Amino acid sequence: MATAEPAGHLVVVGTGPGPAAHMTPEATAAVAGAEWLFGYGPYLDRLALRPDQLRVASDNREELDRARAALAAAADGRRVAVVSGGDPGVFAMAAAVCEAMEAGPAAWRQVDFSVLPGVTAMLAVAASVGAPLGADFCALSLSDNLKPWAVIERRLLAAADAGFVMALYNPVSRARPWQLGRAFGVLRRVLPDEVVVVFGRAAGRPDARMQITTLGEARAGMADMATCVLIGSRSTRLIARPGRPPLVYSPRSVGGEVS
Structure with missing residues (x-):
């Protein structure tokens, strides 16, 4: 047979x-x-x-x-x-x-x-600037192709309120250039302007660019589809190093960051 x-x-x-x-x-x-x-x-x-x-x-x-x-x-x-x-x-x-x-x-x-x-992109970006994912973190896609924007907003608010560091994938696109700016507006409802934000573009490639700023200063125009955006928690720290790029890290211990 x-x-x-x-x-x-x-x-x-x-x-x-x-x-x-x-x-x-x-x-x-x-x-x-x-x-x-x-x-x-x-x-x-x-x-x-x-x-x-x-x-x-x-x-x-x-x-x-x-x-x-x-x-x-x-x-x-x-x-x-x-x-x-x-x-x-x-x-x-x-x-x-x-x-x-x-x-x-x-x-x-x-x-x-x-x-x-x-x-994955968030690991490459994090390694380029220090250890921002050293504490609890989550990853969210800002694309609303397969889920409603209202769901994305609820998840952003829940993650920020719970004290997670966030990695934002698909931050902007030609069809939806408004996504990231809207997300920053949502996060500013619950997080202080001083929270560290990292724009990591093309991590590891010759055209890589890492930009460290704050939530108050962050703008959607700082990202494109090759960018992964890391939003720190209230505990995420910035270490200034004269003559060298600063380091971003999230302490492993839990303080009073959850409101």
């Missing part, structure tokens, strides 16, 4: 914030072992692919279509990698692939599936 062809393998790979040095050896090996690679074009451009590897690029707003195409290829027996910037599980492709798998045909659930972590 003929046996069924084994299903292929699909791995979701996190390439880190940009430079090859921030990509894990495990992720590098997974990319080298893939036949077909699916991803947003600029992320695929960072990889040194061989001529025998098929590159399937798509727009950054086509996550579900990309996930479906990758699952279909893997179900046909291909060794597939879905390439994601940063960490694939943080506002990225791992969840999109799981969502497509759950809604798709039964054959997709038989695919050998794995997710490989990467260095």
Whole structure:
């Protein structure tokens, strides 16, 4: 009796914030072992692919279509990698692939599936300025593509009131340039103007830029879509160092920062 062809393998790979040095050896090996690679074009451009590897690029707003195409290829027996910037599980492709798998045909659930972590933007930005995530923190996306803005506002207020340091992803876009300014307005209701804010753009890349300011001075124009914004808690500190960049850190101990 003929046996069924084994299903292929699909791995979701996190390439880190940009430079090859921030990509894990495990992720590098997974990319080298893939036949077909699916991803947003600029992320695929960072990889040194061989001529025998098929590159399937798509727009950054086509996550579900990309996930479906990758699952279909893997179900046909291909060794597939879905390439994601940063960490694939943080506002990225791992969840999109799981969502497509759950809604798709039964054959997709038989695919050998794995997710490989990467260095996400908030970790790269934090390391560039000190240790702002040294205490409890959370990550929020300001994109309202998949959730109402009212939900984002409630989460911002709850996180600020609870004393979390916040990492804000997707702070602005061409379609929604108002998001970050609105978020700052929400946070100023519950946080003092002196709270430290870090604008971390393209961490680890040649065009990286780290700007440290305060909530009172922060403006939406300081960020673009390549920026991760860190909002300190009431306890986050700034260490001035004459002749050197200042350091930002959040003490591990808990004081009286929660109102």
